[in-house]
Amino acid sequence: MRYFITGGAGFIGSNYIRYLLNRNHNCTILNFDDLTYAGNLNNLSTINKDNRYSFVKGNICDFQKVDEAFDQFHPDYVVNFAAETHVDRSITNPDIFVKSNVLGVQNLLQVSLRHEVKKYLQISTDEVYGSLGKTGTFKETTPLDPRSPYSASKAGADLLTQAYFHTYQLPINITRCSNNYGPYQFPEKLIPLTILNCLNGKKIPVYGDGLNIRDWIHVDDHCSAIDLVLHSGLPGEVYNIGAHNERSNIKIVKTIIRILGKFQPGLNISEDLISFVKDRKGHDRRYAIDSTKIQKNLKWEPSIPFEKGLEITIHWYLDHQDGLESVITKDYQLYYDKQYGKKIS
Numbered sequence: 001m002r003y004f005i006t007g008g009a010g011f012i013g014s015n016y017i018r019y020l021l022n023r024n025h026n027c028t029i030l031n032f033d034d035l036t037y038a039g040n041l042n043n044l045s046t047i048n049k050d051n052r053y054s055f056v057k058g059n060i061c062d063f064q065k066v067d068e069a070f071d072q073f074h075p076d077y078v079v080n081f082a083a084e085t086h087v088d089r090s091i092t093n094p095d096i097f098v099k100s101n102v103l104g105v106q107n108l109l110q111v112s113l114r115h116e117v118k119k120y121l122q123i124s125t126d127e128v129y130g131s132l133g134k135t136g137t138f139k140e141t142t143p144l145d146p147r148s149p150y151s152a153s154k155a156g157a158d159l160l161t162q163a164y165f166h167t168y169q170l171p172i173n174i175t176r177c178s179n180n181y182g183p184y185q186f187p188e189k190l191i192p193l194t195i196l197n198c199l200n201g202k203k204i205p206v207y208g209d210g211l212n213i214r215d216w217i218h219v220d221d222h223c224s225a226i227d228l229v230l231h232s233g234l235p236g237e238v239y240n241i242g243a244h245n246e247r248s249n250i251k252i253v254k255t256i257i258r259i260l261g262k263f264q265p266g267l268n269i270s271e272d273l274i275s276f277v278k279d280r281k282g283h284d285r286r287y288a289i290d291s292t293k294i295q296k297n298l299k300w301e302p303s304i305p306f307e308k309g310l311e312i313t314i315h316w317y318l319d320h321q322d323g324l325e326s327v328i329t330k331d332y333q334l335y336y337d338k339q340y341g342k343k344i345s
């Protein structure tokens with residue numbers, strides 16, 4: 001089985017490539033990634049020498065390059081992780097989000113159709129559904145109501161993917177997953193950022209009142225769901241993926257502080273590090289995903305309890321501090337200072 005994986009040098013893509021290689025002896029993988037600031041080949045250093053795996057640097061917006069890669073590789077399956085993914089960056093720089101997340105996806109769909117792939121899987125997000133009040137959950141039938149340039153670009157990609165199914169009968173699936181955590185995540189996101197700042201004795205920025213709620217899932221559980229949908233999902237269908245772990249941002253931050261304080265008693269890690277900063281524009285209040293459909297129809301279920309998964313993740317970052325520090329470039333520092341204000345860095 002030949003997998004064309006885009007964005008495989010990022011957080012979830014690199015975990016999925018490792019997941020496939022560990023479980024599937026007959027797979028051959030081409031990782032097609034443009035190595036933006038979020039893409040890092042070190043995320044794949046443990047499998048670099050595996051002869052089932054190869055890498056091509058390229059942008060999904062470049063039709064010719066994608067087409068040539070398909071010509072040479074002849075993929076059975078396409079799994080598209082490639083995207084600009086950070087909501088904050090989409091607020092300050094929306095155009096790249098439309099280019100990569102919408103136009104790039106249309107390119108991939110067109111090339112996939114031309115090469116008659118067995119399945120195209122679009123990795124989407126629960127953020128396309130918008131924001132919830134105190135109650136309720138997102139179902140696959142919930143109307144799309146994206147509210148940030150990031151989620152709007154992902155919703156646009158979902159609609160294009162469905163259009164390629166209805167118009168051209170391209171066999172597709174779309175998965176919409178909640179917030180992921182686990183190893184190899186770029187440190188601009190809440191969990192690795194909190195860990196890194198705790199270890200460096202830096203203030204931890206928390207937006208607004210900290211009570212925005214996200215629904216968390218370990219990246220390995222996301223990977224098992226993706227693989228199941230790729231092989232067993234009914235063509236044309238959307239599947240929500242989540243593990244029923246709603247937590248407020250402030251609760252996540254306090255939990256990390258508590259666990260790290262226990263693991264690193266010499267570092268004086270305490271809640272004094274928390275710094276509430278001006279809220280994100282249009283900040284969605286609450287996400288909660290209903291994944292009954294994949295659980296019932298495809299017999300999937302998450303296997304990693306949140307508190308245990310978080311402890312394992314924190315341990316992993318403690319063991320890989322050099323890797324975490326090495327992605328902090330001058331550009332990232334400039335972005336960080338602009339985003340949160342120099343006073344808290």
Ligand SMILES: NC(=O)c1ccc[n+]([C@@H]2O[C@H](COP(=O)([O-])OP(=O)(O)OC[C@H]3O[C@@H](n4cnc5c(N)ncnc54)[C@H](O)[C@@H]3O)[C@@H](O)[C@H]2O)c1
Pocket residue numbers: 006007008009010011012013032033034035036037038039040058059060061080081082083084085086100104123124125126154176177178179180181185186
């Ligand atoms: N992280 C989450 O919690 C989460 C939750 C649900 C869905 N998703 C979706 O999962 C996918 C992967 O997310 P992630 O957190 O791993 O992202 P990430 O930012 O860690 O990685 C994105 C990868 O895509 C590559 N890329 C970006 N633009 C590209 C382009 N134009 N051409 C080729 N490569 C390009 C980057 O170099 C990087 O390797 C995204 O589509 C995202 O919308 C993420």
